[in-house]
Every structure is written in C-alpha cells, then in structure tokens.
Amino acid sequence: MIYQKLLDFPADFLWGASTSAYQVEGGWNADGKSPSIIDRYEHPAGYADFTVASDHYHRFEEDIALFAQMGLKAYRFSIAWTRILPEGTGKVNPTGVEHYRAVIRACRAHGIEPVVTMYHFDLPWCLEEQGGWANRATIDAFEAYARVLFTEFGAEVKYWLTINEQNTMILHPGAIGLPKGGVLPSRKTLYQMNHHLMLAQARVMKLCHTMCPDAKIGPALNLTAMYPETCRPEDAIAAHNWEVLRCWNFADVPVFGWYHPLAVRYLEDRGLMPEVQPGDRETLAGANPDFIAMNYYSTATIAASHGDASDVSARAGDQQIMLGEQGVYRAAENPYVGKTKYGWVIDPTGFRYTLRKVCERYHLPILITENGIGAPDVLEPDGTVHDAYRIEFYQQHLHAMREAITDGVQMLGYCPWSALDVVSTHQGYGKRYGFIYVDRGEEEGGSLRRIPKDSFYWYQKTIAENGKNL
Ligand code: BG6
Numbered sequence: 001m002i003y004q005k006l007l008d009f010p011a012d013f014l015w016g017a018s019t020s021a022y023q024v025e026g027g028w029n030a031d032g033k034s035p036s037i038i039d040r041y042e043h044p045a046g047y048a049d050f051t052v053a054s055d056h057y058h059r060f061e062e063d064i065a066l067f068a069q070m071g072l073k074a075y076r077f078s079i080a081w082t083r084i085l086p087e088g089t090g091k092v093n094p095t096g097v098e099h100y101r102a103v104i105r106a107c108r109a110h111g112i113e114p115v116v117t118m119y120h121f122d123l124p125w126c127l128e129e130q131g132g133w134a135n136r137a138t139i140d141a142f143e144a145y146a147r148v149l150f151t152e153f154g155a156e157v158k159y160w161l162t163i164n165e166q167n168t169m170i171l172h173p174g175a176i177g178l179p180k181g182g183v184l185p186s187r188k189t190l191y192q193m194n195h196h197l198m199l200a201q202a203r204v205m206k207l208c209h210t211m212c213p214d215a216k217i218g219p220a221l222n223l224t225a226m227y228p229e230t231c232r233p234e235d236a237i238a239a240h241n242w243e244v245l246r247c248w249n250f251a252d253v254p255v256f257g258w259y260h261p262l263a264v265r266y267l268e269d270r271g272l273m274p275e276v277q278p279g280d281r282e283t284l285a286g287a288n289p290d291f292i293a294m295n296y297y298s299t300a301t302i303a304a305s306h307g308d309a310s311d312v313s314a315r316a317g318d319q320q321i322m323l324g325e326q327g328v329y330r331a332a333e334n335p336y337v338g339k340t341k342y343g344w345v346i347d348p349t350g351f352r353y354t355l356r357k358v359c360e361r362y363h364l365p366i367l368i369t370e371n372g373i374g375a376p377d378v379l380e381p382d383g384t385v386h387d388a389y390r391i392e393f394y395q396q397h398l399h400a401m402r403e404a405i406t407d408g409v410q411m412l413g414y415c416p417w418s419a420l421d422v423v424s425t426h427q428g429y430g431k432r433y434g435f436i437y438v439d440r441g442e443e444e445g446g447s448l449r450r451i452p453k454d455s456f457y458w459y460q461k462t463i464a465e466n467g468k469n470l
Pocket of ligand 1: 423
C-alpha cells in the first residue's frame with residue numbers, strides 16, 4: 001500500500017534499546033549470585049565468555065547516563081534470577097535485589113522507562129540439576145521468583161516481559177549454548193519443557209495482573225514472516241507450516257490459551273504432544289498478555305518438503321538461519337533481500353510484513369524488544385567507530401515500522417539490540433550490536449572504556465526528532 005502521507009510515531013513512543021543480564025553484566029559470581037545454565041555450559045574456544053562481559057554489573061550508572069545522553073526513553077534489560085534467588089527459589093539475596101533497585105532508580109533518575117525481562121535464557125543451575133524446565137516444579141519456582149520481582153519492583157516497573165525467545169530455546173536449543181557433553185534434550189522433552197514454560201508464563205502473567213494492576217506484561221518472542229519460494233501452492237503450504245510451528249504456535253498459547261490447531265496435529269502425528277494435566281488448559285487460558293513483545297531480525301524463505309532427509313540443509317543453523325525439517329519444509333534462498341556477514345537476512349519490508357501479521361492475528365499493541373545488525377565494528381586510532389551499515393539498517397527498519405504504523409499497527413516502542421556491545425550468544429565480541437562500543441576483545445583485559453559509535457549520534461538525532469526525518 002502506498003499512502004499519501006505516513007503517520008507519525010506516537011508522541012509517547014518508547015525509543016529504547018536492549019541488553020540481557022548474562023550477556024552484558026559480568027560479575028558472574030559477585031555478591032551471592034549463583035551459576036546459571038549459561039555459566040555451566042560448554043563455551044566455544046576462542047570467544048569471550050560471560051564472566052566479565054561488558055562489566056555492566058559494576059558500570060550500569062555510567063552506562064545508563066550514556067543511554068540518557070543518547071535520548072533513550074526506555075531501557076530493556078533482564079534480571080538474573082540467580083542474583084535474586086541463588087537457590088532458585090526460597091531465600092532472597094538482598095544484595096541482588098538492591099542491585100536491580102539501583103538499576104531501576106538510575107533509569108528513573110534519567111527519565112528512562114525500565115522494561116524488564118524476567119528470564120533471558122539463564123535458568124539457575126541448581127534448578128537445572130533438578131530437571132530444569134522438564135520438571136514441573138520449575139513452574140512453581142518461576143512463579144515464586146516472579147512474586148519476589150513484583151513485590152520488590154512492582155511499584156517502579158510498568159513493563160514486564162516474561163520469557164525471552166521461548167521459541168528459540170525450544171526450536172534452536174543449541175543456539176544459546178550446549179550443556180556439558182553437548183547432548184541436547186530430545187524433541188519430545190523439549191515440547192514438554194515448552195508446555196511447562198507456557199504454564200509458568202501464564203501463571204506469572206495472572207500474578208502480575210493481580211499484584212501490579214497498573215503494569216503491562218507480555219511474552220517476548222522471536223517472530224518472523226515466512227515467504228514461499230515460489231507461487232507454487234506446495235511452497236505456500238510449507239511456508240505456512242514453518243511460520244505456524246516457529247512463530248504463531250508460541251504466541252497463540254498466551255493470547256488464545258491453547259496451541260495452534262496445525263501445531264497440535266503436527267505434535268500428535270510425530271508423538272511429540274506434551275503431557276497435559278487436569279487444570280493446565282484453564283491455567284493457559286488465564287494469561288491475557290497486554291501486548292506482544294517481539295524480537296525481529298530476519299525473514300526466511302521456504303520451499304515445499306521433498307519428504308526425505310534432503311529437506312534438512314547440511315550446514316550450521318541458528319536462531320535466524322533456517323535448516324529445514326523432514327516432511328515439513330525446506331529452507332530456500334531469497335534473491336530480493338540482503339544478508340549480514342553472518343548470513344542473517346536483512347529485510348526491512350519483511351519487518352513491516354511481520355508487524356502486520358502479528359497485529360492482524362493478535363489485535364494487541366506491539367513492543368519491539370530486539371532488532372539490529374551484528375558486525376565486527378572497528379575502533380579507529382582516533383577513537384571513533386564508523387558503523388554506517390548499522391545506521392542504514394536502523395533507518396530502513398524504522399521507516400518500515402512507520403509504514404506499519406500507517407497500516408494501522410499499534411506500536412508501543414522500539415528497543416533494538418543492543419544498547420551497548422554485549423557478548424553475542426555464540427560469537428563473542430567479534431559480532432557486535434551496540435550503539436556504544438565496549439573496548440575489549442575475546443580475551444579479558446581490555447580497558448572496557450565506552451565509546452559512542454556513529455549510530456549513537458544518529459539514534460540520538462532520530463529520537464530527538466521523534467523519527468520524523470528517517
Ligand atoms: C536473540 C537473543 O535471539 O538474538 C539475544 O535474544 C541475542 O540474546 C540476539 O544476542 C543476537 O544473536 P547473536 O547470536 O548474534 O548474539
């Protein structure tokens with residue numbers, strides 16, 4: 001649709017940026033924090049680990065002051081469960097609580113809205129040892145953790161995100177790290193874990209509505225539209241298969257209270273349907289999210305299955321690089337989109353398309369909680385970082401979002417990935433996303449100095465103009 005005039009970004013639009021605790025904080029065992037699964041996973045040799053990361057745990061005041069200088073209206077960060085409840089449940093660690101109280105206070109002091117993710121991949125290791133998400137007891141532990149968060153921070157936090165990228169954790173479990181020995185749970189177990197995560201999320205959303213009636217809460221999923229490779233009807237069916245299984249099935253449960261019908265048939269047919277106990281359906285029906293939070297990086301292009309092992313590409317995949325699944329879909333190339341150095345599709349129009357689909361399906365406001373481009377940014381001898389590719393990426397995606405707003409999509413805000421450089425999930429500091437460069441490499445020992453990149457100044461201007469001159 002071509003319009004005579006694009007609508008403006010809303011006056012109260014949350015211009016923000018994101019991080020997650022384990023990727024940015026460091027201080028992995030500071031002040032009573034216990035290890036999470038991330039701290040216990042095998043770490044690929046040659047890449048920065050998460051022990052020091054960007055040292056945000058000790059430098060958050062300086063960082064948040066820089067975010068304010070950039071003009072951020074929102075900061076999306078996650079709370080490490082292991083700082084709040086080192087034993088996973090039970091005894092609260094007051095130092096952990098005080099840390100996040102200080103982070104929230106610093107945000108508020110600078111007029112920045114804290115947007116808090118409760119869980120970003122970092123399950124307490126002690127809970128993992130008891131079966132992790134495969135154990136129904138972890139549902140109770142998550143609710144108990146949420147109760148502490150709502151009690152301690154409920155008065156100050158108005159936007160809560162339950163679980164980051166549940167679909168990545170279930171569908172691409174290797175993308176966030178490998179357990180020691182490299183053995184991932186079976187697919188049957190993964191879908192049982194998924195069911196428990198859904199129940200935990202529903203209970204926590206309900207609790208939030210009871211304990212913090214003025215706050216809003218939503219799931220944070222990695223959502224992306226799928227294109228059929230051609231107009232062949234079988235390609236369209238395959239694209240729909242994967243769009244449902246990868247995206248809508250994960251958002252339907254919190255919004256509609258049950259799994260997508262196609263996903264149910266897929267799970268039953270393959271013997272993957274989770275065990276559902278009496279009362280589970282009622283629990284899921286009680287979630288009622290206030291908005292959909294969405295991480296968007298790429299679209300994917302999909303072709304019909306051949307029905308044999310050739311459906312699965314012989315290459316490494318991750319949360320954005322689709323591999324194919326036998327009897328479901330094959331991954332195809334799209335000649336009309338760009339690609340990052342790491343093979344992630346760059347598709348701003350696909351962003352508008354995905355936003356339209358989410359809006360049409362759920363009729364809820366949308367908060368972007370991640371979007372961005374990873375690159376090996378270079379610190380020049382004169383202390384500058386020229387990331388023109390990132391400016392171009394953001395300019396195009398924000399323009400597409402403005403078009404989506406004009407299409408009628410209700411947008412709450414935009415929190416791209418990432419506010420400052422963080423450790424990438426599996427490519428260390430070689431793959432950077434921040435508006436602010438952090439002076440360190442794969443080895444510990446850099447100065448950790450913060451250096452605003454060119455994109456920092458571009459975003460500052462864009463925010464000041466409320467996105468009028470994109
Ligand atoms: C998202 C995750 O999937 O992608 C983030 O929520 C992650 O934690 C981001 O960092 C970028 O991925 P990567 O692998 O490049 O770090």
